[in-house]
Amino acid sequence: MSVSTAAREPNVFARIVRHRADYLYIAPALGVMLLVIGYPIYDTIYLSFFNTPPSLAMADKIFVGTDNYVRILTSEAFLDVTINTLIWTAFSTFFAFALGLGAALALDRQFVGRGLLRGILLIPYVISAVAAAYIWRWLYHSDFGVIGALAVASGITDRPINFLDNVDTSLPSLIVVNVWKEFSFAMIMMLAGLQTVPEQLHRAAQVDGAGVFQRFWHITMPHLKGVTLVTVLLLLVANLNSFTIPWIMTAGGPAGSSDIWITAIYQLAFERIRFGVASAYSVILFVVMMSMGYFYVRALTGKDEATPG
C-alpha cells in the first residue's frame, strides 16, 4: 500500500470522475470531520497571532505576530509544564502498556472464568473519567482517604499520606489513576495481537527446548511489533490529550505541580481568558501531535507489510 498511488496515475481528474460514486460512501464521514475539525483548526491558528486581554472584547483583539509563541516558549512556566507533561505521558504510557501486556500474556490461555476476568479488568477503561477521578480523589483524600488511613493502620506511616496536596506526590498519584484507567486498553489490544501469533511456531520452539523467555522474545514479540507500535502511539496521544482526570483531581495544583499542557491551555483559555496565548499553546501542541501522527500513520502502513494476513 503506498500513499502515492493516486499521484502516479496519469490522468487524476479522469480517475476522480470515474470513481465519483465512490466518494459518496465517504462523504458523510468527511463532511462531519471537515466541519468539526477544519474550522476549529483554522480559527485556532488565526487567533494564535492575537493578544486578547481580559479587558478587551474579542473584536478588539490586537495583532501581535508571533509574540505569543515567543512568550510561551521562553517562559519558565512552560518548561515546568513541559517537564510535567513528559513525565505524565511517558510514565502513564509505559506503565499502562507494561501492565496491559502482562495482563494479556497472563490471559492468553484457556481457563475457567477467563472471559469474566478480562471483563473485570476492563471495567476501569469503560467507566467515565469523571467517575474515576472522583473515586480516586476520595481514595486519596488527605483527611478522610482510605489509602492514607490504611497506611497508618498497618503502621507504614504515622500520619495519613498526603497524596494530592503535596507537590512531590500529586503528579505520580495522578499517573497511578491514569494507569488504572487505561491499562486494560493496552491489554485488549495486545490480547488481540497475541491471537495472530501462529501456534505451531510456539510448539516447534518448545520441542526445540526454548524457554518461556526465549519463546516470548523470538516468537511472540516479533509478531506483536505492529500492534505494539499502534497501541503505544494511541496511548501516547490519549495521555497527551487527557484532561478530565488531572482537571477534576487537582486542576494542575498544588502550586502547579501537576499542571500539564492540556490543563495549562484550559486554564489560559477559560480561567484567564487569554484565547490568543491559549491558541498559540494549542498550535504548539498540534505540531507535537502531528509529528506523532506521522509515526502513527507510518506504524499503520508499516504493519500491513510486516504482518502478512
Added chain:
Amino acid sequence: MATFDEFGGLSSLGRRRLLGAAAAVGMAASMPGAARAATAPAGLDTSNWTPEYIASIAGTMEIDTAAECAKVVPLNTKGRVTYWYVGPNQASPQIDHRIDAEFWAAFAKTYPNITVEKQNLDYNQMLNKVRTAALGNAAPMVAKFPILWGVEFAAKGQLMPLKPEDVGFGSDEFWPGALKSVMWNGKSYGIPTNNETMGLIWNAALFQAAGLDPEKPPATWDDLVLYSKAIKDKTGKNGYGLVARTNAGNTPFRFMPQLWAYGGGALDEAEARPGYKSVYLNNAGSKAALQASFDMYVRDRSVPVSALTNTQNENQDPFISGQLGMMISHPSEYAFMLDRASKATGDDKKTAEMVVANMRYGLVPKGPARRAIVFGGSNAHVFDAKVVDGKLDMEAARALLAFSTGPEWSTKIAWTNSNPGNLRGFRTKWMKERLETIKFLNVTTSMLPSGIPFPVIPESGEIMNIIVPDMLQNALTKKMSVAAAADDAARKVKALLTSL
C-alpha cells in the same frame, strides 16, 4: 452548600467611603462616628446603623410591588426574557427553594404576558459559561452576577448601560459601595440585588474540649492560629477550615480578610481612596498573613491537609460531624446545618443536633491593621444586544429588573444568606420576619462596616482566583518560602496590570 461568597465580590468603593456612606451596621463602638456621618440613603439613618436600629425600622413600611412595577413597565406588557442566575441548589436550605418558587410565581402573576426562560447555574461553572456565551453571542438578556464579575464584561462592551433610575428606583436606595461596583469608566452597568458579609462560626464543644472559652471567638488572627493548634492538639480534630484551592471563589473570600487584617492586600483596595495601581501583595502585612497560614498548615498541621484541593463545600460535612472547629461562613450556614440535622438519622442525628446546639457566630478576627471581611453581594446586568442570544427584549428585561430589585423581592431572595440590595427592604415586614427567625443574622450583618470590596478592575478575577491562591499554594507546599511566594505573586500582578 453553594457558599455564598460567590455572591460576594468587589465593589469599587474604598472601605472608608463604604463605611461612611452606608454600611455601618452595628460595630458603632468600634468605629469613630465621624467616619460614618454621611448621606442617608432612602431616608435611613446610617450613622446609627446598629442591630437595634435595624430592628426598629423593620416592618415600618408597606410595599406594593405590582404598583411600583406598573409605573416602570405596564403590567400587561407582552414579551420574553432570558435570565441566568445562581439560584438555590440541593444544598440550600429548604426555604430558599420555596422562596425561589414563590418569586417566579409572583412574577408570572404580576406580568402574566412575559415569559421567562431561566437558567439556574452552578456557581463554580457560571463565570466560564457566561464568558463563553458572550463570546459566542449566546448570552442571556439578563443575568445576576456576584459583584466581582460585572466589570470584566462591562470593560469588554458586552453589557448595556444600566442604572437604578432605568427601572424606577433612586440611586439613594442602594449602598453607594454596591453602586460603585457596577461602574466602569464612569458609567453604570448594573443594579445591586443584595449585599452581605460573613462571620466566623465555631463549634463551642470543640472549644471547650480544647480548654478554650467556648463562648468567645479568637479576637485576633494570631489568636486564631493558637486556637486552631489547641483544638488539633487537644482533640485531634482540625481547628480552622482553611481553603486554598485555585479558581474556587471561596479561597480569596477567606484569605483576603486575613491579608487585610495584617495590613496587606492585593492592591491598595483596603485603603481609604484606592487607586488600584500599587501592589500590596508582598508588603509586610501580606507576608505576615501568609506566614500565619503557613504556620497553621505546615508548622502546626492544625487545618485540613486537603485544604489545597478543597473548596469551602468540603468543610461543611466535617463541621457538622464535629470534625472541624472553626470556619468563615455565611449566616445561611446555620439554616443549612439545621436542615441537615433535621434530615439525619440515628447516631448522626444526635451528633448533628449537638453541633447545631454548639454552633456560635462571631466577628471575624482582627489583625494589627484592622478587622476586615469581603464586602459581597450580587448585581443584575443586561447584556448588550449584540451578544444576546436572539433579540433583546428591553421592556421584558426592565420588568424583571424592576420586580426583582425592588424592596420586596430583594429582601426575600436574600432570605437566609444576604441582605436586601434595595435599602427600603430594611423597612419591610419581611426584614422583620428574617431578623426574628434567622439566628445570627445580626452578627453577620454587623460585619458590614468591616466590608472591603475587591478591586474594581477587569483583572480582579485573575488576581483573586488564580494569583492569590497560587501564592498560598506555593507557600503551603513549601515550593517557595513565604517571602518568595509573596514576591512572586506581586510580580505576577504587576505584570498583569502593565501588560495592557
Added chain:
Amino acid sequence: MRARVHGDRGWGIARVVFLALLTLFTLLPMVWMLLTSMKTQFAASQYPPEWWPRNVTFEQYFILLSPANETGREFLRYMFNSLWVSFATTVLSVMVAVPAAYAFSRFRFPGRNLLFYSVLLRNMFPAVVFLMPLFILMRWLHLVNTELSLILTYLTFGLPLSIWLLKGFYDNIPAQLEQAARIDGATRFQAFIQIVMPLSSPGIIATAIYSFILAWNEYVYALTFLNDKSKLTLPVGLQRFFTEYTTNWPGLMAASFITSVPVVVLFLVLQKYFVRALTEGAVKA
C-alpha cells in the same frame, strides 16, 4: 481461543499472583466506592474511616433514583439525556463509518490513502483545544444548548477508530463473495448490504459499543455546550453533584456507581465482539 502450551510451573504461579494483584488493583477502588455509597454523610467524614459501614444505608440510591424528589428527577433526567445522546451518536457513527470503511477497503479512488489517514489524524487533536472554536461554530449553526451539538462532536471522536476497525474487517472479507452476488444480478450497493454487512456484524457491534462508551463518558464538551439543566448529561451532572450539593461523598460515590453500571454491563455482555473485532479486523489486517 486456542489453548497454548506453556512451560514451567513457576510461571504458572507468577501468572496467578500477577492476575490476582491486578484484579485487586482494579476492583478495590470500586469496592471502596460501593462501601462509601452505603454510608451516611456523617460516617464518610470520619477519621479513621469506618472500614465497613456501621449503619448500612441505601438512602443515596433512593434519592438519586426516585422521581419523587428533585435530585432524583434531575439525576434520572441526566441519565435519560446520556442515553439519548449516546444512542444517537452510536447509530450515526455506524451509519457514517460503515460506508466510509467499506469504500476505503474496496475502492481505489484517487486520494484514498490521503483521506484515510486524514480521518485517522482526528485522534491527534486534543478536545480541549477545540472547545472555543467549536462553541462558536455551534453557535453559528444554532446548535448551542442542544444535544445535537454533542452528537455531532462525539461523532468525530469515534469515527477514526471505527473506520479503521471496520476497514480491517472488510479487508478480510473476500471480494469474490460480492462479485458472485453481482453476477447474480445484485447492484454493488445490494451486494454490500446483503453480503458484506452480515459478515461484518461483529465489527459493527464493536464500533457501536466503542461509540456508545465514548459518548456516554464525554465530559468537557458537554460541560461547555450545554447550559440548560434539563439537558445535561451524566458526567456533567456528576460534577454538579459534587461542586454544588456540598461534598456529599456517599452521594457522589452512589452516583458514580449508577453512572458506571450501564456501560459496564453493556461491555461485559458484548466484550467478545470487541475483542473479535480487534483480532480479526484491526490487528490482523
